[in-house]
Amino acid sequence: MLAYAARRLLVSLALVWVVATLVFMVIHIIPGDPAELLLAQGGVAPDPWLVTDLREKLGLDQPLMTQYWTYLGGLAQGNFGYSLLDDHSVADEIVLRLPRTLELVGAAALIALLVGLPLGVLAALRAGEMLDRVLSSLAALALSVPVFVVGTLIILVLAQNLRLIPAGGYVALAKDPLRHLGLLLMPAITIAVGLGAVVLRVTRASVLEVLERDHVRAAQARGVSVAAIIRRHVVRNALTPVVTVVALHLGALLGGTVLVEFVFNWPGVSGYLVRSVESRDYPEVMGIVLVISALFVLLNFVVDLLYAVIDPRVRHG
Amino acid sequence: MTISATRRALLGGAAAAATLPFLRIPGARAATPGLLTFGLSSYPPSIQPWANTGTAAATVKLMIYRGLVSYAPDGSLRPELAESWTLENPTTWVFKLRDATFQNGDKVTSADVKWSLDQIAAERSTAYFRAQIQGLDRIETPDDKTVRIVTKEPVVTLPIWMASYHMPIISRNSPRGQFIGAGPFILKAQERGVSLDLEAFSGYYKPGLPKLKGIRINAYGDENLRVAALHSGDVDLIEYVPWQSMDGIIANPGLKLDAVDGAFMFLVFNGTRPPFNDHRVRKAVAHAIKREDLVKAAFFGRGSPLTQLPIPPGSTFYNAEYKDGWNYDPDLSKRLLAEAGFANGVTASMLSTAQYGMHKDTAEVVQQHLAAVGINVELNMPDWATRVAIGNRGQYDIAVMGTAADSNDPEGLASLLDGTLSPSYVRSYGLKVDRITELLGKGRAEFDETKRRAIYREMEGVAIEQAPLVGLTWRSQGYAMRSAVTGFKNMPGALTFYSGLTFETTEVA
Numbered sequence: 001m002l003a004y005a006a007r008r009l010l011v012s013l014a015l016v017w018v019v020a021t022l023v024f025m026v027i028h029i030i031p032g033d034p035a036e037l038l039l040a041q042g043g044v045a046p047d048p049w050l051v052t053d054l055r056e057k058l059g060l061d062q063p064l065m066t067q068y069w070t071y072l073g074g075l076a077q078g079n080f081g082y083s084l085l086d087d088h089s090v091a092d093e094i095v096l097r098l099p100r101t102l103e104l105v106g107a108a109a110l111i112a113l114l115v116g117l118p119l120g121v122l123a124a125l126r127a128g129e130m131l132d133r134v135l136s137s138l139a140a141l142a143l144s145v146p147v148f149v150v151g152t153l154i155i156l157v158l159a160q161n162l163r164l165i166p167a168g169g170y171v172a173l174a175k176d177p178l179r180h181l182g183l184l185l186m187p188a189i190t191i192a193v194g195l196g197a198v199v200l201r202v203t204r205a206s207v208l209e210v211l212e213r214d215h216v217r218a219a220q221a222r223g224v225s226v227a228a229i230i231r232r233h234v235v236r237n238a239l240t241p242v243v244t245v246v247a248l249h250l251g252a253l254l255g256g257t258v259l260v261e262f263v264f265n266w267p268g269v270s271g272y273l274v275r276s277v278e279s280r281d282y283p284e285v286m287g288i289v290l291v292i293s294a295l296f297v298l299l300n301f302v303v304d305l306l307y308a309v310i311d312p313r314v315r316h317g
Numbered sequence: 318m319t320i321s322a323t324r325r326a327l328l329g330g331a332a333a334a335a336t337l338p339f340l341r342i343p344g345a346r347a348a349t350p351g352l353l354t355f356g357l358s359s360y361p362p363s364i365q366p367w368a369n370t371g372t373a374a375a376t377v378k379l380m381i382y383r384g385l386v387s388y389a390p391d392g393s394l395r396p397e398l399a400e401s402w403t404l405e406n407p408t409t410w411v412f413k414l415r416d417a418t419f420q421n422g423d424k425v426t427s428a429d430v431k432w433s434l435d436q437i438a439a440e441r442s443t444a445y446f447r448a449q450i451q452g453l454d455r456i457e458t459p460d461d462k463t464v465r466i467v468t469k470e471p472v473v474t475l476p477i478w479m480a481s482y483h484m485p486i487i488s489r490n491s492p493r494g495q496f497i498g499a500g501p502f503i504l505k506a507q508e509r510g511v512s513l514d515l516e517a518f519s520g521y522y523k524p525g526l527p528k529l530k531g532i533r534i535n536a537y538g539d540e541n542l543r544v545a546a547l548h549s550g551d552v553d554l555i556e557y558v559p560w561q562s563m564d565g566i567i568a569n570p571g572l573k574l575d576a577v578d579g580a581f582m583f584l585v586f587n588g589t590r591p592p593f594n595d596h597r598v599r600k601a602v603a604h605a606i607k608r609e610d611l612v613k614a615a616f617f618g619r620g621s622p623l624t625q626l627p628i629p630p631g632s633t634f635y636n637a638e639y640k641d642g643w644n645y646d647p648d649l650s651k652r653l654l655a656e657a658g659f660a661n662g663v664t665a666s667m668l669s670t671a672q673y674g675m676h677k678d679t680a681e682v683v684q685q686h687l688a689a690v691g692i693n694v695e696l697n698m699p700d701w702a703t704r705v706a707i708g709n710r711g712q713y714d715i716a717v718m719g720t721a722a723d724s725n726d727p728e729g730l731a732s733l734l735d736g737t738l739s740p741s742y743v744r745s746y747g748l749k750v751d752r753i754t755e756l757l758g759k760g761r762a763e764f765d766e767t768k769r770r771a772i773y774r775e776m777e778g779v780a781i782e783q784a785p786l787v788g789l790t791w792r793s794q795g796y797a798m799r800s801a802v803t804g805f806k807n808m809p810g811a812l813t814f815y816s817g818l819t820f821e822t823t824e825v826a
Contacts, residue, residue, distance in 0.1 A: 032702030048739045086363040159549045167545040267510045
């Protein structure tokens with residue numbers, strides 16, 4: 001088992017290295033010069049020797065391979081580097097912002113499950129009836145509307161017209177817990193609309209499948225109450241595919257909440273990544289992509305280990 | 318099989334939803350007396366006093382710092398840390414300082430002015446005015462209150478340089494990495510990417526100012542959210558009001574809009590290769606575009622056609638005789654093309670960016686109008702960073718640009734018109750018009766106002782003929798605020814981005 005874990009760990013580390021190298025090369029190959037951009041803010045022309053000076057100061061005049069080795073050397077020591085814009089530590093910024101994105105994704109998943117699961121079960125129980133058709137249509141609608149449309153609508157109705165919650169922004173939980181949750185609600189609901197629809201559909205399909213199984217019929221024949229059958233025999237068995245699908249989506253959301261973070265001014269890691277790419281802030285882009293991919297790889301590593309624990313054949317295969 | 322379920326859960330959910338309207342989140346409305354909440358269009362990349370890091374940073378700089386000179390709300394130059402300035406001889410300007418205090422309690426002295434200018438000119442400086450200050454002959458400080466600036470050539474616009482938000486005076490005793498200014502507000506706290514908190518500076522040299530106790534700045538990158546935040550009362554004031562939202566703000570009785578034609582859109586050319594190295598082809602472009610369509614399509618009618626050089630009509634340098642210099646005349650365009658030997662049409666590439674709607678929309682409308690006279694352009698619209706790089710390298714035939722001049726003085730257009738300056742995406746690539754360079758030099762050295770006006774009138778005449786750039790539209794630059802906000806003013810023309818100066822007189826009821 002230990003040898004297997006070591007092998008998987010090595011593969012994971014290699015993957016992280018490949019990602020780091022790819023990102024480094026890609027960001028340096030695409031056009032756009034951070035020094036030029038930094039000096040050209042506000043649509044004015046920087047002097048070329050000013051640009052040359054700044055490139056030198058930022059180390060961008062070095063050969064690409066030299067920059068690459070310096071970067072890898074830094075990484076090996078746990079140093080993600082500093083923003084080209086204002087010398088701010090990239091690691092500090094990720095530590096600050098990653099939890100916010102995780103919180104947003106977590107809250108969205110919670111809402112999606114709370115709404116999607118019961119409605120999915122209900123739709124399955126009423127399969128073919130009016131309620132099922134309505135719920136399935138709503139789910140299809142929720143899935144097909146883009147997040148920025150949902151987000152903008154929610155802002156328009158809840159913030160601008162009803163004035164229930166602020167129109168976006170962020171306040172630290174420690175500073176004002178109530179306002180923090182209020183601000184979290186809108187972006188979380190926006191993500192949850194699509195995710196909840198997915199949960200509803202998967203739950204419905206899964207429950208329908210379980211309802212046909214022999215043990216459910218047997219329970220029914222034994223005279224077990226309907227509520228108990230659903231709770232103990234149906235939902236529990238139907239949950240596995242739901243959990244798998246939700247976990248997959250959460251992984252994708254980690255770096256994919258860009259639009260929602262932008263629309264709601266939520267200062268998470270996705271919006272930070274987009275801004276960094278726009279300003280060609282190389283250390284920031286690399287740091288964020290690296291951390292997100294490392295999280296993915298870590299997740300896979302853990303899953304691999306779990307498989308091995310569950311199924312001994314994996315270990316020896 | 319069918320199993321009937323109870324409706325209890327559904328009813329519970331409905332009841333919970335019904336309570337939603339009563340769950341008002343506290344603080345959803347901005348309401349602390351004396352504290353203004355300001356919705357900025359982006360979080361400033363850095364607040365380095367002398368570097369140009371964009372207009373959002375400039376607005377914050379105008380709250381924290383002050384220079385020797387600044388602008389009054391009507392756009393005229395006014396004394397600031399210098400109570401007066403005089404021209405001793407054509408190459409010597411003398412500034413007399415007033416009694417003012419930095420935010421660390423130190424007096425503002427001539428030594429601080431010299432130190433600040435030295436920092437700007439320093440070898441590793443990224444200051445916007447580095448080249449200009451390095452080009453000075455010397456800076457003398459005969460006493461604590463006098464600064465004598467000696468230039469190598471006569472520079473009539475030196476006081477305008479000193480009024481720039483990139484030229485604040487900083488205390489020479491500032492701790493390393495910090496910049497202590499003498500402005501009306503002190504930067505108390507900032508959360509990177511989110512917000513900045515400023516507090517009134519009680520030692521500000523203008524008695525009774527600032528009127529606000531503090532300013533909280535929230536960055537709203539999304540323009541629709543910025544507007545929603547104002548409508549919902551989250552913020553008191555916003556900048557960069559999107560054009561499509563202006564009508565909605567005017568219609569809201571609790572809000573007011575302050576908009577001026579400040580920034581403008583224009584076209585630049587690659588002057589190193591055909592067809593745009595021929596001024597007749599450039600002029601053909603100028604006459605082919607119906608600007609009214611542009612104003613409608615790209616700016617929702619919030620702007621005005623620009624058919625001459627971008628000198629605002631309110632300026633003393635405005636030349637009414639060139640009002641229709643580049644009027645819409647497709648027949649003239651076709652004639653000019655034929656004269657230049659392109660009777661059968663021209664094919665070229667046009668650079669813009671899809672990252673900003675106004676650049677993209679402008680490019681698309683211009684493309685259609687050009688096609689109508691036989692100039693077929695293929696659009697290249699990468700992200701902004703790539704567009705800047707391509708522009709600086711001249712890898713285009715014709716490009717869409719948008720900016721505001723450095724000041725309302727025609728010298729502010731030099732960076733757009735002077736082809737002898739280094740290559741830059743803001744001006745045409747490799748397009749030198751010697752007479753324009755000459756006249757810009759003459760205007761810079763002429764102290765007589767009437768003669769200066771004549772020089773720039775001649776320059777505009779040359780520019781209309783040679784079209785080193787082609788004006789498209791003025792675009793409206795708007796601030797919107799709650800009716801309770803008073804004393805804030807959108808400054809005229811190119812100075813719209815200096816409106817941050819009026820935060821010192823702003824009040825919120």
